[in-house]
Amino acid sequence: MAQVKICGLREAAHVDAAVQAGARYLGFVFFPKSPRAVTPDQAAALGAEVPPGVARVGLFVNPDDTLLKDTLAVAPLDLIQLHGSESPARVAEVRALTGLPVIKAVGIAAPPDLEQLWDYGLVADMLLVDAKAPPGADLPGGNGLAFDWRLLAGRRLLKPWLLAGGLTPHNVAEAIRLTGAPGVDVSSGVETAPGHKDAGLIRDFIAAAA
Template identity: 50%
Template structure:
């Protein structure tokens, strides 16, 4: 029997940019909604629009503010305008920077780490010690304009190098067609998969969420999780 966590798997829909996407994700049962504040991303959302999206989602799903190596001033402005439930840092933030931001802003932190080989997992325990959640994503192409998996999956087999009890969320190339297989594969390795995160895999075009694909993704994740 495939091992599973005692807690239900979290499902995060990242890069939502419209009220329609927010409503579709919540109706389908998303636990977390990601708002992307990195200007180079096709999923970037202006803080004013993000504030409206956050109001729609508040109390119905956790609001995650994604930033890349942000200045304190940017985070202060986002906290005032959007009032996120947690930060997601997706750049090359140091351990010390994560620790400081968590203390200064008083919000939980999800740290994203890029993975291509087992060697990339060496830093995970240290970041896990200063973060509330760890998100393992595919490393971006070398010429990429912004971080993230860019719709590409990495070899999930390399995750065997993780400490078995360390909880993490998975991203990178996930889609309705493969998320169930990813969950079953990783759980069969005896790892503590706490959640899955998707962005481009539920889009009809870059930055355009497809309600049918959102619903299919969440349904496939729930089925694989045994819910």
């Protein structure tokens, strides 16, 4: 079974649904422009009852040191996800600052974009291979877009990785088959509207990734 990350969680019922269905990672978004954004206090409450073995991931977009420190002072997190234009050097800085493993999201649209996977693989603990956001998009991810998964076929990455971008309960099994992804990440694909998760879709997605 591929490891599953359910991202953009905002309600306890959906955290419970993800945990009970077998999610390995739970994502909490600290990016105000996102319809899935939560405060550190909200994330702390949502993550309080998460059992051992399920990782709480904080998603940040180009955060400064103050935001990271202030968030971690309130919300216990197990991993940091960087989903902006952070450089490899910044990834290393965040890892040293927080003392936590870092997931770096890398947007892919065409073959040249794959070169970044090597550079970030040298400094991040895990990679999240996502569809590149369209020019001018307000959100760097969670746009429901997919890229050509065949670009990853047979490709070996330096670090463990998750596939993201346009995944749904209906296509996740095919995406895993084409890419060999050891893990998958979903946000909009288990929603009925932006920011509104559906417990049934969460369960269906995790079952389909098995």
